[in-house]
Amino acid sequence: MSGSENRLRGSFTRLASWDGAVILVAVVALVVAAAAVDGFGTSNNVTFMVLDLLPIALLALPMTLIIVTGEIDLSVASTLGLTSAVMGSLWNSGMAIETIIPLCVLLGAVLGAVNGVFVTVFRLPSLAVTIGTLALFRGLALVVLGESAVADFPVVFTTWVTGTVADTAIPNVLLPLLLLAAVFTVVLHATPVGRAVFAAGAGEQAARFSGVRVDRLKFWLFVASGAVAGLAGVLWTLRYSSARADNGLGLELAVVAAVLLGGVSIFGGRGTMPGVLAGVLLLATLQNALRLEDVTNEALNIVTGALLIVSVLLPNISRSVRTAAQRRRLRRTPIPQPATPPAP
């Protein structure tokens, strides 16, 4: 069999796969929204939409790697909130913004390391750990800043975050987002780390037997997740020029929804970064279009929730249909059997 034939068949299966479908649906949704929804295609709206999807997209990048390894980080939105609160408090104390921003990213990394230690050293399930830190970090944010808000951040920074590149509709923040997205895509799909991520998620024991340092890998993924959440906290604060303890409340739902919608298996071992980015885009397009159509925030939540269920349900259904078909085929062909009967 020739190599080109291999590649051709490979791309066919990719098109037929879930993430291929999501990319297609996202593009269709964009086109339909641009044609049918008043004001969707305006440059102002495009800028807004990018600003809206920015935190979800950022958090979805490390979340994808974490979910592919079979773990989850539900504390990202609270990490964002705590970072924002600390940022406000430090700014109030008179520290220079140039110092505060790297400190906030570092704080996020430390919070991620806390999750990582609980998961890899104490061997607790990440679902339980990060539900705990979800509440803990948000609580700490309230301790740091209380109900108040800090708003007087330097204009140079806030206008850069909300501004666009020269006279185009391209928001400035799209550049760091694209850069990070490229980095995470390459890491997941074209580096030894990415290979280890998939192996750890699809067969942790076999990965360990192949020399993958699974615990170390997971620890650093949680650190990366925290650091990116810290960065997202900084950008969120600057965008709204408002440091508040409840910034990004409930955002983890949208992030997980986007990742699963993008074809990442909640059980680990499967997923692609292009699929996840399409998932983010699809979610943002729907939310933006519905908002332009004056749909309420409650209804938007319903849409997000429904998408989450559908994205978990559909790939499972299609896979079980496929394996059922496979089994039927197998039953008609002899199954290779162990040469020795089971040892007594």
Add this chain to the structure above:
Amino acid sequence: MTRQDATPLLEVRDVAKSFSAVAAVRGCSFPLYPGEVHALVGENGAGKSTIVKMLAGVHQPDTGTLLVSGEEAAFAGPADAKAAGIAVIYQEPTLFPDLSVAENIAMGRQPRGRFGAIDRGRVRREAAELFSRLGVRIDPERPARGLSIADQQIVEIAKAIGGSASVLIMDEPTAALSAVEVERLFAVVRTLRDEGAAVLFISHRFEEITELCERVTIMRDGAHVSTDLVRDLTVDEMVRRMVGRDLDALFPKQDVEPGAVVLEVEDLSREGVFRDVSFTVRAGEIVALAGLVGSGRSEVVQAVFGVDGRDSGAVRVNGKRVRPGDPRSAMAAGMALVPEDRRQQGLVMDLSIQRNVTLPRAGALARLGLLGGGGERREAGRWTERLRTRYGRLTDPVGTLSGGNQQKVVLAKWLSTSPRVLIVDEPTRGIDVGTKAEVHRLMSTLAAEGVAVLMVSSELPEVLGMADRVLVMREGRIAADIPRPRATEESIMFAAMGQEANT
């Protein structure tokens, strides 16, 4: 004591059972007389467990019949076997830990009192009666949790005879027991025997068989070898019948002059698993690690490779220490482990053949930290081809391959790391004869190239055919180090079972 004139309570007559193309049991017959303990012995894989499962109603024989008190019987399921008075006591008892001992004994047939409620008083009384009948003192009120394995087995026995079982099948009940506990269990078994029950007793320990059993059936490779009175046989004769088969020409062992010591294992210990394990493997040498299932062989090699930790001891490759609990360090030193459990440990079944082959070497294959551009494909293609692996595409999930080809992928994966020490754990388990010979040839070639090979194997022909030296493990220790000229099936089995070789 034996009652040969009596009708057997249970008789196995010319029973055969195959799983697909593999015959697990072919043509086995033996009677279980009332008032007799009957031993069933054979090597791992001889078909004992399959016999037990047929008697328990879990499997149905393909041909042959089971006779209960002289009447032909067919068990459609475990319930039928139970109704026929057959009870199986497994090595690991299956009690409900949070229920009381008495409740466990009454499970499934609780006596009812008024309004259909369970009559707790009777449950307790019946348990107490059973225990006094068996001559043991266990508090029926206490929870099953915390009972020793031996006591749990006695509770299982009480449960069985409480359900009026007359045939008791005990599958390696003593494997996890201390000498005192074994005596306790034997006393109970003798009581039952004297009451007229028939007991089928499976054990690897000859001293137990000679002490407890009247009759012994020996199986080999699924076939029935003999059924005799125990007093008519010597232990030597039993071992000879268990292992006596021809070494076939499947083992293309090349004679290699061993070089310098490559792998050194010194005083390796892990609490409760293995103790003071020391050995060396030279370049070009194939050393087999033999012993019974559960003697700690896989645990030792996994600790040597570092996927498991160790409490003490040192592992050195070419004189350099390998860090404990760190497979990466072992791999950097030139070690490779083809593990026992292919599906869980050897391969990531959902990943492609290519990804599996290149997983340990992904770092080395990357250029400037990046993978892609076909480097992985070429590497995977080269090694799978060298091992003549049959597959559709390298991007197919490895789980779609046959067992033999999966094993070749595992071997390809580790050979691509150019190991100086290759550890293989049951390298040919569950693969067809042709592939087996290929794997053996490969190991022989590697040794000839100067690789130090350590092979865990439960198949004695494989051990004898391939090994320059045989280390025999028993109960977590190395019991014997037998050089090739002195290695025979008998000498290995004796060492594995804790008997002195006197043949």
